[in-house]
């Protein structure tokens with residue numbers, strides 16, 4: 376089984392990225408053929424500063440490696456280092472209905488937030504389809520927000536197969552039902568685009584400040600509280616086992632619980648949870664050339680895997696003559 380997923384280098388990675396995508400991906404390296412990449416072309420739809428994009432790419436690589444991704448077990452590379460992906464995107468553009476792209480929630484959301492409706496933003500899902508289909512991935516572990524993008528990928532793959540004959544494996548999204556869409560400090564989906572994230576590798580003081588910012592309701596301390604609707608509960612429970620979660624829920628319902636205590640608990644759990652990764656990251660950061668080497672060697676392996684598919688596609692569409 377081939378597992379593949381990508382992440383944008385558009386800002387510091389947060390606990391939503393970690394629980395929604397990075398953790399399941401890292402676990403897969405032990406049992407599957409794993410393809411993990413940094414989607415810098417996708418990030419260009421929102422990042423307009425070349426230095427920031429290049430820096431962000433290295434930062435994401437550091438994050439993944441520090442959290443346990445092993446380049447000897449997984450193929451780990453940067454999207455733009457395999458140029459065939461843009462060729463496949465162009466080919467797929469020609470069978471992708473504009474209506475399908477206009478219906479994308481993510482596109483509409485970005486326009487609503489004031490991003491200019493350029494072509495890159497609209498064709499974002501076509502590039503994502505090319506990412507997935509080029510490597511003939513079976514499963515794509517993502518957070519809930521990416522479900523529609525995966526449906527678009529499947530639609531495009533089926534359309535291609537119907538038009539040109541069986542070519543692509545139809546991939547499936549893998550969304551862990553036990554991982555909620557992690558909520559940000561303001562109660563919306565945690566996202567780099569909303570300035571509401573709790574970053575995995577931020578400084579101690581910044582982490583305290585971020586956690587202090589988590590919005591809670593104004594129920595008095597003595598009153599019972601509802602864990603299910605509490606952002607703080609949802610975030611803290613990510614770091615707890617079932618028994619601990621049940622205990623915490625009980626403390627909420629009993630009354631007498633102070634949100635400031637729960638915030639302190641979240642800080643302590645999170646700081647400890649990521650301690651080993653933080654230490655490893657500090658080591659890796661000392662030799663960025665080594666990180667670049669890992670990425671280059673990953674790109675070579677990825678390119679080798681992509682070659683039979685792109686050759687088949689070229690033949691089918693008629694650009695080999």
Ligand code: ADP
Nearest residue numbers: 383391392395396517518521556557565566567
């Ligand atoms: P962001 O919205 O912060 O820019 P990305 O779009 O780069 O995040 O997402 C990278 C991966 O992390 C995707 O698989 C996405 O589904 C997952 N992810 C992002 N935010 C969350 C969240 N709040 N909860 C769960 N998973 C998330």
Ligand code: TRP
Nearest residue numbers: 379380381382383414417503506
């Ligand atoms: N759109 C994904 C996100 O924002 C990133 C992405 C790009 C991706 N290409 C991919 C995810 C291929 C999985 C597979 O999170």
